Amino acid sequence: MKARTQALQDGVRRTVLPSGLRIITEEIPTTRSVSLGVWVGIGSRDETPAMSGASHFLEHLLFKGTHKRTAMQISAEIEAVGGETNAFTTKEYTCYYARVLDADLPLAMDVLCDAVADSLLQPADVETERGVILEEIAMHEDEPGDEVHDVFTEAIFGDHPLGRLISGTEESITPMTRSQINSFYRKRYTPPNIVITAAGNLQHAAVVKLVRKALAGSALDAGSADPADLRQATKRVRTQKPHTVVRNRDTEQAHVVVGGVGIGRNDDRRFALGVLNNVLGGGMSSRLFQEIREKRGLAYSVYSYSSQYADAGLIGVYAGCAPGKVEEVLDLIRSELDRVAVTGITAEEIARGKGMVKGSYVLGLEDTGSRMSRIAKSELLYGELMSVDDLLARVDAVTPEEVNAVAADLLAQRMSLAVVGPFDETAFPAG
Structure with a gap:
């Protein structure tokens, strides 16, 4: 199966790799920067009650080191060229992103794809980040202006996954094992679920080459599949009676x-x-x-x-x-x-x-x-x-x-x- 490329709009092109991974770019030649994102169509609503917070936990862990880079190297290589990188988790997707000068796109692509495709999830890092996340949960509870929105969401959706905290709770995060997180990672972070996007001073064909090079030999460079379907609204989510x-x-x-x-x-x-x-x-x-x-x-x-x-x-x-x-x-x-x-x-x-x-x-x-x-x-x-x-x-x-x-x-x-x-x-x- 060959890669399939199409023009979506002026300056916007889309390529689907044989693995099902999608690459979409927007050329903006008047800028001198590029923003890059690796988007995974998996979020907190895809977790079981016992794994509540796994997507957010994983978001933290993917920057902690790969076979090629330590956690320090992941951040230092981007910051050394004046770039920035971060991530966020939502109820329906997770995003890992970077913004760099256009000349540094190859570096950013290699670092970001390496982190998402080949994280080691070392046991020591799992324990360190568990402590960080528990502190984050406690800090959130100290921000009543934020907490009230979570209380409201739970009031509407109840025990449905949409009603749960993205971060999970102390009760779900504390017992979560490295093995459970790694299984979630490998089963969910697959090419059909991933979209890589970039916008700025770039050329689409060059970006596709960078992606293929960065992912060569990784877990995201295997298999033949179509992209994942859109999340379907098969039935309306049951909501709570007003209270x-x-x-x-x-x-x-x-x-x-x-x-x-x-x-x-x-x-x-x-x-x-x-x-x-x-x-x-x-x-x-x-x-x-x-x-x-x-x-x-x-x-x-x-x-x-x-x-x-x-x-x-x-x-x-x-x-x-x-x-x-x-x-x-x-x-x-x-x-x-x-x-x-x-x-x-x-x-x-x-x-x-x-x-x-x-x-x-x-x-x-x-x-x-x-x-x-x-x-x-x-x-x-x-x-x-x-x-x-x-x-x-x-x-x-x-x-x-x-x-x-x-x-x-x-x-x-x-x-x-x-x-x-x-x-x-x-x-x-x-x-």
Whole structure:
């Protein structure tokens, strides 16, 4: 089987290697840098309860050394040329990335592919990183503004993998063995699950050669297969009945999230929801910001958001305020949600919301890192690469009726409530 190459858009090309590994590049000759990413279509939702946190654990371990390089050499070789490298784990994928000068792309490709394909996972490193991750989990619990979002997600999805912490918990990380992590690594990190993307001053054919050279003889240079299929929305994720979850913490500020079930990422209503979200709580001109912060000074931070997965989604409104003001803030949030669900939003607000969606998207593509992420997510999550013009046209095509319909559908539902602060459950009666 030969490698198959196709042009996706002007400057964007895609090659599928015989192993099923995909390489996608975007040529941006006006820059002097290249952003490179190795994306693995495996995240925390692919773990069993006993392996909760394995993807994140592995993300830490892959930079700890290979047969060719020590952990120090992995970081030092990139930093010696002024580059940077890091990684992150989400619920549906993991990314290892680097950004370097264009002339240093061969080095970055070799280092990054080496780390992802040939990590040793030494027992001593497993124990060291176990301690680091347990500290990370403890640190996260000391950040109530972050913790409340995890509490809310669990309130919506319960014990479904989407409801679990990406980092895992102390109970899952502590007993996890090197053998278990290595088995997860070798079974999941296979060529069909991997997409390598690069954006910047590059040539596609040269990048393909660099990938093949970097992976030659490794575990990712074997077999003949087609790329993995998109994660399928075979059935809707079961969600929890609306309820309240309170985490008692001795904090100076209370943190709350009110929200409910949203939509999946391939739902055609996502463009209308993006407009609605910006009007509701997406910026300083949004309804919630104006009502709660500007007019009443009840909270420093208040915003709405949505999260979308292959087969599920959620919507939420966050606010951080003094504990004594929580009841008033919650009343205002709920009143605004009810008002928008019933009466919708104005044509002027919809025009402003569209402008915010389009502006944030285009301005977010001003660097090679965001362009690299765009082509990777298009491949991994959507299976198609929409041009910027096509995406802007989709936003422009959103009608007031579509925005108000999605508002009526999502905002009229009974909502769950997550609270982190100096309270107990009895402080927030059901309903």
